[in-house]
Amino acid sequence: MTFLSDLRWRGLVHQTTDDAGLEIWLEDKPRIVYAGFDPTADSLHVGHMLGLVVLRRFQKAGHKPIAVVGGATGMIGDPTGKSDERNLLSKEDLEKNVVGIAEQMRSFLDFDAGDCSAELVNNLDWTAQWTYLDFLRDVGKNFPVNVMLAKDSVKSRLGRGDDSSPGDGMSYTEFSYMLLQAFDFVHLYDKFGCEIQAGGSDQWGNITAGIDLARRMRSVQLVGMTWPLLTKGDGAKMGKTESGAVWLSAERTSPYQFYQYWFNADDVDVGDCLRMLTELDQEEISSLDDVRQSNAGQRDSQRRLAEELTKLVHGEEGLQSAERATQIFFGAEIADLNDKQLGQIFADVPAKEISRSRLSDGSLTVVDALVEAGLAKSKGDARRTVQQGGAYVNNRRIEEIDTALTEKNLASESVMVLRSGKKKYALLRFK
RNA sequence: GGGGGGUUACCGAAGCGGUCAAACGGGUCAGACUGUAAAUCUGAUGGCUCUGCCUUCGCAGGUUCGAAUCCUGCACCCCCCA
Numbered sequence: 001m002t003f004l005s006d007l008r009w010r011g012l013v014h015q016t017t018d019d020a021g022l023e024i025w026l027e028d029k030p031r032i033v034y035a036g037f038d039p040t041a042d043s044l045h046v047g048h049m050l051g052l053v054v055l056r057r058f059q060k061a062g063h064k065p066i067a068v069v070g071g072a073t074g075m076i077g078d079p080t081g082k083s084d085e086r087n088l089l090s091k092e093d094l095e096k097n098v099v100g101i102a103e104q105m106r107s108f109l110d111f112d113a114g115d116c117s118a119e120l121v122n123n124l125d126w127t128a129q130w131t132y133l134d135f136l137r138d139v140g141k142n143f144p145v146n147v148m149l150a151k152d153s154v155k156s157r158l159g160r161g162d163d164s165s166p167g168d169g170m171s172y173t174e175f176s177y178m179l180l181q182a183f184d185f186v187h188l189y190d191k192f193g194c195e196i197q198a199g200g201s202d203q204w205g206n207i208t209a210g211i212d213l214a215r216r217m218r219s220v221q222l223v224g225m226t227w228p229l230l231t232k233g234d235g236a237k238m239g240k241t242e243s244g245a246v247w248l249s250a251e252r253t254s255p256y257q258f259y260q261y262w263f264n265a266d267d268v269d270v271g272d273c274l275r276m277l278t279e280l281d282q283e284e285i286s287s288l289d290d291v292r293q294s295n296a297g298q299r300d301s302q303r304r305l306a307e308e309l310t311k312l313v314h315g316e317e318g319l320q321s322a323e324r325a326t327q328i329f330f331g332a333e334i335a336d337l338n339d340k341q342l343g344q345i346f347a348d349v350p351a352k353e354i355s356r357s358r359l360s361d362g363s364l365t366v367v368d369a370l371v372e373a374g375l376a377k378s379k380g381d382a383r384r385t386v387q388q389g390g391a392y393v394n395n396r397r398i399e400e401i402d403t404a405l406t407e408k409n410l411a412s413e414s415v416m417v418l419r420s421g422k423k424k425y426a427l428l429r430f431k
Numbered sequence: 432g433g434g435g436g437g438u439u440a441c442c443g444a445a446g447c448g449g450u451c452a453a454a455c456g457g458g459u460c461a462g463a464c465u466g467u468a469a470a471u472c473u474g475a476u477g478g479c480u481c482u483g484c485c486u487u488c489g490c491a492g493g494u495u496c497g498a499a500u501c502c503u504g505c506a507c508c509c510c511c512c513a
Binding site: 295379387 | 460461462465466467468474475476477478479481
Protein backbone atom coordinates (compact mmCIF):
# COMPACT_ATOMS: atom_id res chain seq x y z
CA MET A 1 0.00 0.00 0.00
CA THR A 2 1.44 3.31 -1.00
CA PHE A 3 1.63 6.36 1.19
CA LEU A 4 -1.04 8.21 -0.74
CA SER A 5 -3.46 5.32 -0.87
CA ASP A 6 -3.15 5.04 2.89
CA LEU A 7 -3.93 8.73 3.18
CA ARG A 8 -6.92 8.24 0.95
CA TRP A 9 -8.09 5.24 2.94
CA ARG A 10 -7.89 7.36 6.05
CA GLY A 11 -10.04 9.99 4.44
CA LEU A 12 -7.31 12.58 4.65
CA VAL A 13 -7.38 13.55 1.00
CA HIS A 14 -10.05 15.98 0.02
CA GLN A 15 -8.72 17.59 -3.14
CA THR A 16 -5.43 17.51 -4.98
CA THR A 17 -4.15 19.43 -7.94
CA ASP A 18 -3.10 16.20 -9.62
CA ASP A 19 -5.34 13.29 -8.73
CA ALA A 20 -3.89 11.06 -11.42
CA GLY A 21 -0.19 11.66 -10.99
CA LEU A 22 0.22 12.43 -7.32
CA GLU A 23 0.66 8.86 -6.17
CA ILE A 24 3.57 8.14 -8.46
CA TRP A 25 5.03 11.58 -7.86
CA LEU A 26 5.14 10.93 -4.13
CA GLU A 27 6.62 7.46 -4.54
CA ASP A 28 9.21 8.67 -6.98
CA LYS A 29 11.47 10.36 -4.44
CA PRO A 30 11.34 12.15 -1.09
CA ARG A 31 9.44 15.40 -1.46
CA ILE A 32 9.31 18.48 0.64
CA VAL A 33 5.90 19.36 1.97
CA TYR A 34 4.60 22.34 3.84
CA ALA A 35 1.56 23.27 5.85
CA GLY A 36 0.79 26.50 7.60
CA PHE A 37 -0.35 27.17 11.15
CA ASP A 38 -1.93 30.32 12.41
CA PRO A 39 -0.30 31.56 15.60
CA THR A 40 -3.42 33.02 17.14
CA ALA A 41 -2.59 31.71 20.62
CA ASP A 42 0.45 30.49 22.48
CA SER A 43 -0.79 26.95 22.18
CA LEU A 44 -2.12 24.80 19.42
CA HIS A 45 -5.50 23.19 19.86
CA VAL A 46 -7.29 20.13 18.57
CA GLY A 47 -8.19 21.97 15.39
CA HIS A 48 -4.51 22.04 14.47
CA MET A 49 -3.92 18.35 15.00
CA LEU A 50 -5.02 17.25 11.60
CA GLY A 51 -2.35 19.36 9.93
CA LEU A 52 0.26 18.12 12.34
CA VAL A 53 -0.54 14.47 11.85
CA VAL A 54 -0.59 14.90 8.09
CA LEU A 55 2.90 16.38 8.18
CA ARG A 56 3.93 13.62 10.53
CA ARG A 57 2.69 10.98 8.10
CA PHE A 58 4.61 12.62 5.28
CA GLN A 59 7.73 12.55 7.39
CA LYS A 60 7.27 8.92 8.37
CA ALA A 61 6.90 8.11 4.70
CA GLY A 62 10.30 9.65 4.11
CA HIS A 63 9.34 13.14 3.04
CA LYS A 64 10.55 16.34 4.63
CA PRO A 65 7.90 18.44 6.40
CA ILE A 66 8.02 22.16 6.88
CA ALA A 67 5.71 23.75 9.38
CA VAL A 68 5.18 27.39 8.65
CA VAL A 69 3.90 29.57 11.42
CA GLY A 70 2.17 32.55 10.00
CA GLY A 71 3.89 35.35 11.86
CA ALA A 72 3.30 37.64 8.91
CA THR A 73 -0.02 36.32 7.75
CA GLY A 74 -1.21 36.19 11.34
CA MET A 75 -0.69 39.91 11.52
CA ILE A 76 -2.98 40.34 8.56
CA GLY A 77 -5.63 37.74 9.27
CA ASP A 78 -6.83 35.06 6.93
CA PRO A 79 -10.27 36.07 5.70
CA THR A 80 -11.16 32.48 4.89
CA GLY A 81 -14.27 31.35 6.66
CA LYS A 82 -14.41 34.45 8.79
CA SER A 83 -17.41 36.63 8.64
CA ASP A 84 -15.73 39.55 10.30
CA GLU A 85 -12.54 41.43 9.85
CA ARG A 86 -10.10 39.87 12.23
CA ASN A 87 -8.35 41.53 15.11
CA LEU A 88 -4.73 41.97 14.33
CA LEU A 89 -2.19 40.48 16.69
CA SER A 90 0.62 42.55 18.06
CA LYS A 91 4.17 41.64 17.15
CA GLU A 92 5.01 40.77 20.74
CA ASP A 93 2.06 38.44 21.11
CA LEU A 94 2.96 36.73 17.88
CA GLU A 95 6.49 36.08 18.97
CA LYS A 96 5.32 34.60 22.22
CA ASN A 97 2.83 32.43 20.38
CA VAL A 98 5.39 31.16 17.92
CA VAL A 99 7.65 30.03 20.74
CA GLY A 100 4.84 28.14 22.42
CA ILE A 101 3.69 26.48 19.24
CA ALA A 102 7.18 25.42 18.21
CA GLU A 103 7.60 23.46 21.41
CA GLN A 104 4.37 21.56 20.88
CA MET A 105 5.29 20.60 17.36
CA ARG A 106 8.17 18.55 18.68
CA SER A 107 5.81 15.83 19.79
CA PHE A 108 4.53 15.47 16.24
CA LEU A 109 7.56 16.09 14.10
CA ASP A 110 11.15 14.94 14.27
CA PHE A 111 13.46 17.89 13.89
CA ASP A 112 16.56 15.72 13.91
CA ALA A 113 16.06 13.10 11.23
CA GLY A 114 18.79 13.75 8.72
CA ASP A 115 17.56 14.57 5.25
CA CYS A 116 13.95 14.53 6.19
CA SER A 117 14.27 16.58 9.40
CA ALA A 118 11.29 18.77 9.98
CA GLU A 119 11.73 22.49 9.67
CA LEU A 120 9.86 25.18 11.52
CA VAL A 121 9.90 28.54 9.88
CA ASN A 122 8.12 31.81 10.39
CA ASN A 123 6.91 33.61 7.31
CA LEU A 124 7.55 36.91 9.00
CA ASP A 125 11.25 36.25 8.43
CA TRP A 126 10.99 36.59 4.67
CA THR A 127 7.92 38.75 4.47
CA ALA A 128 9.08 41.54 6.73
CA GLN A 129 11.94 42.40 4.41
CA TRP A 130 9.77 43.36 1.49
CA THR A 131 9.25 46.99 0.77
CA TYR A 132 5.80 47.84 -0.34
CA LEU A 133 6.87 48.87 -3.82
CA ASP A 134 8.99 45.78 -4.37
CA PHE A 135 6.20 43.52 -3.28
CA LEU A 136 3.70 45.17 -5.58
CA ARG A 137 6.08 44.99 -8.51
CA ASP A 138 7.41 41.45 -8.01
CA VAL A 139 4.49 39.63 -6.47
CA GLY A 140 1.37 41.71 -6.89
CA LYS A 141 2.00 42.02 -10.62
CA ASN A 142 1.27 38.32 -10.97
CA PHE A 143 -2.17 38.44 -9.42
CA PRO A 144 -5.07 39.17 -11.72
CA VAL A 145 -7.70 40.79 -9.53
CA ASN A 146 -10.49 39.11 -11.45
CA VAL A 147 -9.08 35.73 -10.44
CA MET A 148 -8.76 36.80 -6.84
CA LEU A 149 -12.31 38.03 -6.80
CA ALA A 150 -13.47 34.63 -7.99
CA LYS A 151 -12.08 32.84 -4.94
CA ASP A 152 -14.73 31.63 -2.54
CA SER A 153 -13.05 33.24 0.41
CA VAL A 154 -13.37 36.63 -1.21
CA LYS A 155 -16.72 36.13 -2.86
CA SER A 156 -18.47 35.16 0.32
CA ARG A 157 -17.29 38.32 1.99
CA LEU A 158 -18.22 40.64 -0.82
CA GLY A 159 -21.66 39.17 -1.37
CA ARG A 160 -23.60 40.34 -4.37
CA GLY A 161 -24.07 43.75 -2.90
CA ASP A 162 -27.86 43.63 -2.98
CA ASP A 163 -30.23 43.42 -0.05
CA SER A 164 -30.44 39.66 0.06
CA SER A 165 -26.65 39.29 -0.01
CA PRO A 166 -25.08 42.47 1.25
CA GLY A 167 -21.69 41.06 2.19
CA ASP A 168 -19.73 42.63 4.99
CA GLY A 169 -16.92 43.73 2.78
CA MET A 170 -13.29 43.21 3.53
CA SER A 171 -10.36 45.51 3.90
CA TYR A 172 -7.55 45.83 1.41
CA THR A 173 -5.33 44.31 4.05
CA GLU A 174 -7.31 41.11 4.23
CA PHE A 175 -7.64 41.02 0.49
CA SER A 176 -3.85 40.95 0.32
CA TYR A 177 -3.62 37.98 2.63
CA MET A 178 -3.73 35.60 -0.30
CA LEU A 179 -0.67 37.20 -1.86
CA LEU A 180 1.40 36.69 1.23
CA GLN A 181 0.48 33.05 1.60
CA ALA A 182 1.01 32.49 -2.11
CA PHE A 183 4.45 33.95 -1.88
CA ASP A 184 5.28 31.70 1.06
CA PHE A 185 5.03 28.76 -1.27
CA VAL A 186 7.38 30.38 -3.80
CA HIS A 187 9.84 31.25 -1.07
CA LEU A 188 9.83 27.72 0.34
CA TYR A 189 10.35 26.38 -3.14
CA ASP A 190 13.36 28.66 -3.57
CA LYS A 191 14.87 27.97 -0.22
CA PHE A 192 14.05 24.31 0.45
CA GLY A 193 12.85 23.00 -2.86
CA CYS A 194 9.40 22.59 -1.36
CA GLU A 195 7.01 21.33 -4.00
CA ILE A 196 3.79 20.46 -2.25
CA GLN A 197 1.54 22.36 0.10
CA ALA A 198 -1.08 20.68 2.23
CA GLY A 199 -3.85 22.37 4.12
CA GLY A 200 -7.43 22.15 5.27
CA SER A 201 -10.04 22.15 2.56
CA ASP A 202 -10.75 25.79 3.32
CA GLN A 203 -7.21 26.60 2.22
CA TRP A 204 -7.72 25.40 -1.34
CA GLY A 205 -7.98 28.90 -2.72
CA ASN A 206 -4.81 30.07 -1.00
CA ILE A 207 -2.92 26.96 -2.04
CA THR A 208 -3.83 27.26 -5.70
CA ALA A 209 -2.95 30.93 -5.54
CA GLY A 210 0.54 29.89 -4.50
CA ILE A 211 0.77 27.35 -7.29
CA ASP A 212 -0.29 29.96 -9.84
CA LEU A 213 2.24 32.41 -8.50
CA ALA A 214 5.06 29.89 -8.68
CA ARG A 215 4.20 29.10 -12.27
CA ARG A 216 4.30 32.76 -13.20
CA MET A 217 7.39 33.67 -11.19
CA ARG A 218 9.44 30.49 -11.43
CA SER A 219 7.87 28.54 -14.26
CA VAL A 220 7.43 25.46 -12.09
CA GLN A 221 4.41 23.28 -11.48
CA LEU A 222 3.92 22.84 -7.78
CA VAL A 223 1.39 20.57 -6.13
CA GLY A 224 -1.37 21.10 -3.61
CA MET A 225 -3.56 18.83 -1.57
CA THR A 226 -6.16 19.44 1.09
CA TRP A 227 -7.58 17.37 3.89
CA PRO A 228 -11.25 17.57 4.79
CA LEU A 229 -12.33 19.56 7.77
CA LEU A 230 -12.81 17.31 10.74
CA THR A 231 -16.32 17.84 12.03
CA LYS A 232 -18.55 15.95 14.37
CA GLY A 233 -21.65 14.08 13.33
CA ASP A 234 -23.79 17.01 14.36
CA GLY A 235 -21.77 19.37 12.21
CA ALA A 236 -19.98 21.07 15.06
CA LYS A 237 -16.25 21.59 14.93
CA MET A 238 -14.05 18.98 16.53
CA GLY A 239 -12.24 20.19 19.58
CA LYS A 240 -14.78 22.61 20.95
CA THR A 241 -16.48 22.11 24.27
CA GLU A 242 -18.85 24.29 26.23
CA SER A 243 -15.88 25.56 28.14
CA GLY A 244 -13.90 26.42 25.03
CA ALA A 245 -11.25 24.85 22.84
CA VAL A 246 -9.39 21.69 23.71
CA TRP A 247 -5.76 22.74 23.77
CA LEU A 248 -2.60 20.78 23.31
CA SER A 249 -0.75 22.48 26.13
CA ALA A 250 -1.02 20.74 29.48
CA GLU A 251 -1.42 24.08 31.20
CA ARG A 252 -4.52 24.99 29.24
CA THR A 253 -6.06 21.54 28.97
CA SER A 254 -4.80 18.94 31.38
CA PRO A 255 -3.84 15.55 29.95
CA TYR A 256 -6.81 14.16 31.82
CA GLN A 257 -9.25 16.54 30.15
CA PHE A 258 -7.62 15.90 26.82
CA TYR A 259 -7.96 12.16 27.31
CA GLN A 260 -11.56 12.54 28.40
CA TYR A 261 -12.41 14.65 25.39
CA TRP A 262 -11.52 11.80 23.07
CA PHE A 263 -12.86 9.11 25.34
CA ASN A 264 -16.25 10.79 25.12
CA ALA A 265 -16.26 11.00 21.34
CA ASP A 266 -19.56 10.00 19.77
CA ASP A 267 -19.77 6.60 18.15
CA VAL A 268 -20.43 8.25 14.80
CA ASP A 269 -17.26 10.34 15.02
CA VAL A 270 -14.80 7.97 16.56
CA GLY A 271 -14.13 5.99 13.41
CA ASP A 272 -13.12 9.08 11.46
CA CYS A 273 -10.95 10.21 14.32
CA LEU A 274 -9.17 6.87 14.52
CA ARG A 275 -8.47 6.85 10.82
CA MET A 276 -7.47 10.45 10.45
CA LEU A 277 -5.65 11.18 13.66
CA THR A 278 -4.11 7.97 14.94
CA GLU A 279 -1.43 5.82 13.46
CA LEU A 280 -3.15 2.55 14.12
CA ASP A 281 -2.96 0.28 11.12
CA GLN A 282 -5.91 -0.53 8.93
CA GLU A 283 -6.31 -3.97 10.41
CA GLU A 284 -6.64 -2.68 13.97
CA ILE A 285 -8.97 0.09 12.94
CA SER A 286 -11.33 -2.26 11.16
CA SER A 287 -11.39 -4.62 14.07
CA LEU A 288 -12.27 -1.67 16.29
CA ASP A 289 -15.02 -0.82 13.83
CA ASP A 290 -16.34 -4.36 14.18
CA VAL A 291 -16.36 -4.24 17.95
CA ARG A 292 -18.15 -0.91 17.84
CA GLN A 293 -20.80 -2.41 15.59
CA SER A 294 -21.42 -5.47 17.66
CA ASN A 295 -20.80 -4.15 21.14
CA ALA A 296 -20.74 -0.40 21.24
CA GLY A 297 -20.87 -0.32 25.01
CA GLN A 298 -17.40 -1.70 25.22
CA ARG A 299 -16.05 1.56 23.81
CA ASP A 300 -12.76 0.12 22.77
CA SER A 301 -12.59 2.62 19.93
CA GLN A 302 -12.87 5.60 22.23
CA ARG A 303 -10.36 4.15 24.64
CA ARG A 304 -7.81 3.46 21.92
CA LEU A 305 -8.36 6.89 20.41
CA ALA A 306 -7.86 8.62 23.74
CA GLU A 307 -4.78 6.53 24.49
CA GLU A 308 -3.12 7.13 21.16
CA LEU A 309 -3.73 10.84 21.01
CA THR A 310 -2.88 11.53 24.62
CA LYS A 311 0.35 9.64 24.17
CA LEU A 312 1.12 11.56 21.01
CA VAL A 313 0.53 14.96 22.56
CA HIS A 314 1.50 14.48 26.19
CA GLY A 315 3.85 11.52 26.00
CA GLU A 316 3.79 8.23 27.85
CA GLU A 317 3.93 10.05 31.17
CA GLY A 318 1.02 12.29 30.28
CA LEU A 319 -1.03 9.28 29.28
CA GLN A 320 -0.29 7.57 32.56
CA SER A 321 -1.34 10.55 34.60
CA ALA A 322 -4.50 10.87 32.51
CA GLU A 323 -5.31 7.20 33.08
CA ARG A 324 -4.60 7.46 36.78
CA ALA A 325 -6.82 10.50 37.00
CA THR A 326 -9.51 8.67 35.06
CA GLN A 327 -9.51 5.74 37.46
CA ILE A 328 -9.79 8.08 40.37
CA PHE A 329 -12.41 10.33 38.90
CA PHE A 330 -14.51 7.32 38.17
CA GLY A 331 -14.54 5.90 41.59
CA ALA A 332 -11.30 4.18 42.52
CA GLU A 333 -10.58 4.66 46.17
CA ILE A 334 -7.84 7.19 46.77
CA ALA A 335 -4.91 5.96 48.78
CA ASP A 336 -1.12 5.97 48.73
CA LEU A 337 -0.81 9.22 46.86
CA ASN A 338 1.10 12.32 47.83
CA ASP A 339 0.13 15.98 47.73
CA LYS A 340 1.86 16.52 44.44
CA GLN A 341 0.13 13.70 42.61
CA LEU A 342 -3.23 14.74 43.97
CA GLY A 343 -2.53 18.29 42.96
CA GLN A 344 -1.93 17.15 39.40
CA ILE A 345 -4.92 14.88 39.19
CA PHE A 346 -7.25 17.42 40.72
CA ALA A 347 -5.68 20.44 39.07
CA ASP A 348 -9.05 21.60 37.78
CA VAL A 349 -10.94 20.98 40.98
CA PRO A 350 -11.74 23.74 43.45
CA ALA A 351 -9.76 23.59 46.67
CA LYS A 352 -10.14 25.25 50.02
CA GLU A 353 -7.69 25.68 52.84
CA ILE A 354 -8.70 24.76 56.34
CA SER A 355 -6.98 24.85 59.68
CA ARG A 356 -5.38 21.54 60.51
CA SER A 357 -6.49 21.80 64.12
CA ARG A 358 -10.02 20.96 63.10
CA LEU A 359 -8.89 17.44 62.29
CA SER A 360 -7.52 16.79 65.73
CA ASP A 361 -10.34 18.20 67.82
CA GLY A 362 -13.01 16.27 65.96
CA SER A 363 -14.99 19.41 65.15
CA LEU A 364 -15.18 18.73 61.44
CA THR A 365 -18.01 16.44 60.41
CA VAL A 366 -18.68 15.24 56.87
CA VAL A 367 -21.55 17.66 56.73
CA ASP A 368 -19.33 20.59 57.70
CA ALA A 369 -16.69 19.49 55.24
CA LEU A 370 -19.12 19.36 52.33
CA VAL A 371 -20.29 22.86 53.13
CA GLU A 372 -16.75 24.19 53.57
CA ALA A 373 -15.68 22.68 50.30
CA GLY A 374 -18.60 24.29 48.51
CA LEU A 375 -20.21 21.00 47.54
CA ALA A 376 -23.34 21.78 49.49
CA LYS A 377 -25.02 25.12 49.85
CA SER A 378 -26.24 24.58 53.38
CA LYS A 379 -25.86 22.03 56.11
CA GLY A 380 -29.30 20.73 55.33
CA ASP A 381 -28.24 20.23 51.75
CA ALA A 382 -25.12 18.43 52.89
CA ARG A 383 -27.08 16.29 55.29
CA ARG A 384 -29.41 15.23 52.51
CA THR A 385 -26.51 14.35 50.27
CA VAL A 386 -25.08 12.08 52.95
CA GLN A 387 -28.44 10.50 53.74
CA GLN A 388 -29.05 9.75 50.11
CA GLY A 389 -25.69 8.09 49.75
CA GLY A 390 -24.01 10.73 47.68
CA ALA A 391 -21.18 11.79 49.93
CA TYR A 392 -17.65 10.48 49.55
CA VAL A 393 -14.35 11.14 51.25
CA ASN A 394 -11.44 9.97 49.13
CA ASN A 395 -14.01 8.14 47.04
CA ARG A 396 -15.23 6.07 49.93
CA ARG A 397 -18.92 6.54 50.63
CA ILE A 398 -19.78 8.04 54.00
CA GLU A 399 -23.12 6.86 55.34
CA GLU A 400 -23.34 8.46 58.76
CA ILE A 401 -24.24 12.10 59.05
CA ASP A 402 -22.23 12.69 62.20
CA THR A 403 -19.01 11.08 61.02
CA ALA A 404 -16.14 13.22 62.22
CA LEU A 405 -13.15 13.58 59.93
CA THR A 406 -9.70 13.12 61.38
CA GLU A 407 -6.10 12.81 60.24
CA LYS A 408 -6.91 9.28 59.19
CA ASN A 409 -9.15 10.60 56.44
CA LEU A 410 -6.37 12.46 54.69
CA ALA A 411 -5.65 11.11 51.23
CA SER A 412 -2.09 12.39 51.30
CA GLU A 413 0.05 14.51 53.60
CA SER A 414 -2.42 17.36 53.82
CA VAL A 415 -5.19 16.88 51.29
CA MET A 416 -8.62 15.36 51.58
CA VAL A 417 -10.73 14.64 48.53
CA LEU A 418 -14.43 15.24 48.88
CA ARG A 419 -17.02 14.22 46.37
CA SER A 420 -20.72 14.77 46.07
CA GLY A 421 -22.57 12.60 43.62
CA LYS A 422 -20.82 10.99 40.71
CA LYS A 423 -18.47 13.63 39.52
CA LYS A 424 -18.43 16.73 41.66
CA TYR A 425 -15.13 16.97 43.46
CA ALA A 426 -13.52 19.43 45.81
CA LEU A 427 -10.32 19.38 47.80
CA LEU A 428 -9.68 20.46 51.33
CA ARG A 429 -6.09 21.36 52.14
CA PHE A 430 -5.20 21.28 55.80
CA LYS A 431 -2.53 23.74 56.85
C1' G B 432 -59.44 60.26 35.64
C1' G B 433 -62.97 55.73 36.45
C1' G B 434 -63.47 50.23 36.93
C1' G B 435 -61.39 45.30 37.34
C1' G B 436 -57.40 41.63 37.94
C1' G B 437 -52.68 40.32 39.72
C1' U B 438 -47.84 40.06 42.96
C1' U B 439 -46.68 32.57 46.36
C1' A B 440 -40.32 29.15 47.22
C1' C B 441 -34.94 28.75 41.43
C1' C B 442 -39.05 29.26 37.33
C1' G B 443 -44.27 28.43 36.07
C1' A B 444 -48.53 27.73 38.93
C1' A B 445 -52.36 25.97 43.00
C1' G B 446 -53.94 27.43 47.75
C1' C B 447 -58.50 31.98 49.57
C1' G B 448 -59.00 31.66 58.11
C1' G B 449 -56.54 26.44 61.33
C1' U B 450 -54.67 19.70 59.24
C1' C B 451 -49.38 25.14 55.00
C1' A B 452 -42.57 25.12 54.95
C1' A B 453 -47.19 25.59 51.35
C1' A B 454 -50.40 20.88 45.95
C1' C B 455 -48.72 20.15 40.86
C1' G B 456 -45.16 20.78 36.65
C1' G B 457 -40.31 22.27 35.13
C1' G B 458 -35.46 22.90 36.81
C1' U B 459 -31.75 21.38 40.20
C1' C B 460 -29.44 17.75 43.52
C1' A B 461 -28.82 12.57 45.11
C1' G B 462 -29.73 7.27 44.16
C1' A B 463 -30.78 2.92 40.77
C1' C B 464 -30.12 1.38 35.84
C1' U B 465 -26.50 2.27 31.82
C1' G B 466 -21.67 2.62 27.45
C1' U B 467 -18.11 8.09 31.64
C1' A B 468 -24.30 7.99 25.97
C1' A B 469 -29.57 8.85 25.64
C1' A B 470 -33.90 7.45 27.91
C1' U B 471 -36.25 5.65 32.24
C1' C B 472 -37.32 4.88 37.42
C1' U B 473 -36.87 6.38 42.88
C1' G B 474 -36.00 10.04 46.53
C1' A B 475 -34.92 15.02 47.89
C1' U B 476 -35.43 20.28 47.07
C1' G B 477 -36.17 27.47 53.17
C1' G B 478 -32.64 27.46 57.60
C1' C B 479 -30.93 25.20 62.09
C1' U B 480 -28.09 23.00 67.71
C1' C B 481 -33.48 18.38 63.12
C1' U B 482 -38.98 13.16 66.04
C1' G B 483 -38.30 19.65 67.57
C1' C B 484 -37.36 24.88 66.77
C1' C B 485 -36.80 29.40 63.69
C1' U B 486 -37.80 32.45 59.24
C1' U B 487 -40.84 32.68 54.49
C1' C B 488 -46.23 33.54 50.42
C1' G B 489 -44.79 42.11 47.01
C1' C B 490 -43.96 45.98 51.46
C1' A B 491 -45.90 48.16 56.12
C1' G B 492 -49.61 48.03 59.62
C1' G B 493 -54.31 45.84 61.61
C1' U B 494 -58.48 42.12 62.82
C1' U B 495 -58.30 37.13 65.09
C1' C B 496 -56.91 32.25 70.07
C1' G B 497 -54.88 31.48 64.94
C1' A B 498 -53.57 34.77 58.46
C1' A B 499 -50.31 32.95 52.26
C1' U B 500 -55.63 33.23 53.07
C1' C B 501 -59.78 38.79 56.04
C1' C B 502 -59.14 44.54 56.55
C1' U B 503 -56.24 49.32 55.69
C1' G B 504 -52.34 51.90 53.39
C1' C B 505 -48.11 51.76 49.97
C1' A B 506 -45.25 49.89 45.65
C1' C B 507 -45.07 47.48 41.05
C1' C B 508 -47.57 44.82 36.89
C1' C B 509 -51.78 43.61 33.58
C1' C B 510 -56.70 44.46 31.41
C1' C B 511 -61.16 47.40 30.34
C1' C B 512 -63.67 52.37 29.96
C1' A B 513 -62.44 57.67 29.22
